Amino acid sequence: MTAPTIRVQSADFDLQTEMSALTAGRKNIGAVVTFTGLCRDEQGALSALELEHYPGMAEAEMLRIGELAIERFSLLGLTAIHRYGKIMPGENIVLVIATAPHRQTAFDGANFVMDFLKTSAPFWKKEHAADGAEGDWIAAKDADDTARDKWR
Amino acid sequence: MTVKLVYFAWVRERIGKSEEDLDLPADVVTVNDLLAHLTTLGEEYENALQFPDVIRVAINQEHAEHDEPIAGAREIGIFPPMTGG
Secondary structure (H helix, E strand, O other), rough: OOOEEEEEOOOOOOOOHHHHHHOOOOOOEEEEEEEEEEOOOOOOOOEEEEEOOOOHHHHHHHHHHHHHHHHHHOOEEEEEEEEEEEEEEOOEEEEEEEEOHHHHHHHHHHHHHHHHHHHHHHHHHHEEEOOOEEEEEEOOOHHHHHHHHHOO | OEEEEEOOOOHHHOOOOHHHHHEEOOOEEEEEHHEEEEEEOOOOHHHHHHOOHHOEEEEEEEEOOOOOOOOOOOOEEEEOOOOOO
């Protein structure tokens, strides 16, 4: 079975580079779904997000999620990259790429990984306000738990 | 039993440290027991853990339920619900 590519890093990532790494030289892939999560400025209220993570467990949990997705949706490849540290509005936070023979499993695989990343991978977001003041920790949303539970 | 505790996000901020090695009494058997024990260690712990239902715990870097035993744990992570992605 394919092993997922998992990375937790402060540096930015490049979508085209990551996608090429999954597809180069392969002739059995019929579908590539990519999801990129970006930092919003919340109508100008936010100057940055601070992403904290649990080193070691973040990678381990993303690997567990990735392996589940590959098995469940028979994916041909999967990459998940999550950034940490201070991230400005407009910058990338997270990347998920799923490849499969057909589109539905690629869509479902990427969707599954994102739903579990949001609720199970140990990352926490803190807001920095536009006036420079350190803001609050973002609260977890019930809607994210509901989105995850639909995969049960 | 001595275990390494690691704290994240507002749990870390309220307790005022990111990690510590703690010697646990023998009657601390489950995650629930651990959370209850920690609240006896001071106001900052009480403040961080006053609503144990929302607190998430990982044993040796894997998510754990609150009724799970902590025997064999080398590292226990204590943190709020996750908000990544």
